[in-house]
Amino acid sequence: MTPATSLDSLLRVLPEGRVVTDPDVTDSYARDRTFLTPGRALGVVLARTRDDVVATMRWATEHRVPVVPRGAGTGLAGGATAVEGGLLLSLARMTDIRELSPADEIAVVEPGVINADLDRAARAHGLMYAPDPSSYEISTIGGNLATNAGGLRCVKYGVTRDSTLGLEVVLPDGRVLNTGRRTVKGVTGYDLTGLFVGSEGTLGVITAATVRLQRAPAAPPATVAAEFPTLRQAAEAVAAVIAAGCRPSLLELLDRATLKAIDDWRNIGLDPDTAAMLIAQSDTPDGQAVAERMAALFDECGASFVAASSTPQEADELIGVRRMAYEAKERLGACLVEDVCVPRSRLPEMISAIEAAAVRHDVLICTVAHAGDGNLHPVFVFDHGLPEPPPQVWAAADEVFRAALDLGGTLTGEHGVGLLKRRWLDLETGPVGREVQLGIKQVFDPLGIMNPGKAIQN
Amino acid sequence: MTPATSLDSLLRVLPEGRVVTDPDVTDSYARDRTFLTPGRALGVVLARTRDDVVATMRWATEHRVPVVPRGAGTGLAGGATAVEGGLLLSLARMTDIRELSPADEIAVVEPGVINADLDRAARAHGLMYAPDPSSYEISTIGGNLATNAGGLRCVKYGVTRDSTLGLEVVLPDGRVLNTGRRTVKGVTGYDLTGLFVGSEGTLGVITAATVRLQRAPAAPPATVAAEFPTLRQAAEAVAAVIAAGCRPSLLELLDRATLKAIDDWRNIGLDPDTAAMLIAQSDTPDGQAVAERMAALFDECGASFVAASSTPQEADELIGVRRMAYEAKERLGACLVEDVCVPRSRLPEMISAIEAAAVRHDVLICTVAHAGDGNLHPVFVFDHGLPEPPPQVWAAADEVFRAALDLGGTLTGEHGVGLLKRRWLDLETGPVGREVQLGIKQVFDPLGIMNPGKAIQN
Known part of the structure; x- marks a missing residue:
């Protein structure tokens, strides 16, 4: 099979304009938000209907061509990057x-x-x-x-x-x-x-x-933010909020490195003794009272500074700090964004492990966490000029992943395994889990053409 | 293989007292709560540890003996009934x-x-x-x-x-x-x-x-009950409660036939013009206010009678009517308990279809519904003396299942397929779904020894 021939036969079964092979265009469909270098794709199918997808998959099966389905390419694990010699199948135009x-x-x-x-x-x-x-x-x-x-x-x-x-x-x-x-x-x-x-x-x-x-909640959420001199106190405050039954609709933690990156960029007046910030919201009808209760709990847990919003503008300012986190880090260098998740009670140990890995391997790691879920995003920052993370970043990441698993956690809370976490996958899944997973893959995709090399694969 | 020989070898790999073959005992592990006649089992394993289960399953694989795992046997679909020549594996003693x-x-x-x-x-x-x-x-x-x-x-x-x-x-x-x-x-x-x-x-x-x-909610729930002259009004009240964002922690519907069965037994003073009763609870901190709001909505939707509890005793009395439902029906005859679930908006059509099937086939069907979920339990009552439902019951059940599927619903909301719903399974799953499901079954149970004949099977 030559790629040219096979795409001719694909073009015949799809409406006009659905297949693009111009490398300038296909390149823009080949990456996600990671640093990963994609393979060279045969082309992109811009599906508009289910029938387009049916025709594409029949063709791919007939010709044994790998297919990488993708949406907007905002993934952070390499799940949607192009596979060498494969077809990219964009669903981005199916917007009904x-x-x-x-x-x-x-x-x-x-x-x-x-x-x-x-x-x-x-x-x-x-x-x-x-x-x-x-x-x-x-x-x-x-x-x-x-x-x-x-x-x-x-x-x-x-x-x-x-x-x-x-x-x-x-x-x-x-x-x-x-x-x-x-x-x-x-x-x-x-x-x-x-x-x-x-x-x-x-x-x-x-x-x-x-x-x-x-x-949808009837009113905009009430927001409270607090700074803590130690991570342990911030983690205790998270536990206190949950134990008090506050049911926050948002409960985020930013570590010292993240706050420093934001402060260096936007000068938020960060106290140098601050180890962590918590931002919490409540969207219940009595949200303001719940926010005040969370503020009191933060205070009891040793917060050095507590701010509650009384207007939507003030709420936007507090939550705005969280929104700046990723951009602030991207200004520092290229980013390997990770996504470990641990039982909530192990949050302080996980953060300590991340800090230890950063020191041991001399790597800048900035962490934000969906603290209420125990889901942490340690972002490993490395030189913009490098094509991929240097060995010390991978060594630090390896420590972080193993620490998460040791704490009863998982490699990925919400980003997926993609390409980036494949080498650690078996540590979590175990041999029996792996065998069963591959068996399921085989039921659906006996030819192995669906997104090969990503996540669960032989 | 003779059963006696094979159980000898099982006895050798399990601690003493784990295997019971006395028919008087095994019979008590052979049924669930349906009328179904079980097969004759080889015996019962009363597992106390995971290792007991491992040893049992290794033995069952080696000897190709079917295994029916079971808990308390409260199932309503035949999922835990004994299979002829198989082993019953009770997990009821693993209570840690x-x-x-x-x-x-x-x-x-x-x-x-x-x-x-x-x-x-x-x-x-x-x-x-x-x-x-x-x-x-x-x-x-x-x-x-x-x-x-x-x-x-x-x-x-x-x-x-x-x-x-x-x-x-x-x-x-x-x-x-x-x-x-x-x-x-x-x-x-x-x-x-x-x-x-x-x-x-x-x-x-x-x-x-x-x-x-x-x-857990801090206070006991607030309860409200209402009677409606038509099913449509009761269904409108359900929709109104959901649309108003009341988030009830319980929202149950009892139809006329169920209410009559309860009234005949316990004389609850039922108005003969009542077509349906709704019972709702709210367990939020402002539950009493939410209950009052639901009571007002019931009133607006045409309820002929609305009662709100102001004490836990009153709440128990209201919810007690719901609790009597099943026992009241069992007094009338043997029961085929079904479990269809439809999109909430189709609740009145589903109830109408059940009533039509009851009339057409001259079968008594009493229905209670988890109305907030669209999950209905039509109970088909038949003569206690019959070993299984007579043909007109199956004909009525067939109509009910097909109506549920036509309304975008499912055969079973929470009871499972078991043995009772197998003949309708493919109507819902479709041929592609069936093939995929069987493929998955094959991955886990290539010998087909796990609960054969139940739910998804060749």
């Missing part, structure tokens, strides 16, 4: 919200719908789409499904899988599989919906999802 | 709560733990185990996991799968698989935990579960 039922609090959406667009459509009916990864203004529902995306709100409202009721999937051979249902409960057959959520494009191509919407 | 961490809001429990015992253990720490099937005082966590059990609270707090973070499973060949994690988020590998929840003992034997606990 096929249905939105306020009565049943569900929507049926195509994979290219931007997360925030679905949320806005729901808000018009007093509802919301709860999962809100930081990329929510640019990432697609399809990508969110592929990685089981979390976000800031998921401490209260759950992750993508919790909001997914059913899927329409095109299997590698072009057959269409409908999983799940439109109801909130159901136990007919194995949970194929849950299996596809978080499968990182390795089992099939999601062409529609039936998702659950939730009541 | 291995760990309960208030800080991480998780527990690690063995499958024989009674649902209510886990809930009580959690409540000692201000937490609760949310899933509460009606059988919660007698059913086990293992059985709840096998059927992805729901319950009354799940309208607010989710079903069993939503509370399950990780599992320890013994595979059919005796290997031990650990799935999931101790963290609330995680996306390493395919969601094997979700796959096992609801798999009805067809993939392996769950020997421990890491479950999520939730904050």
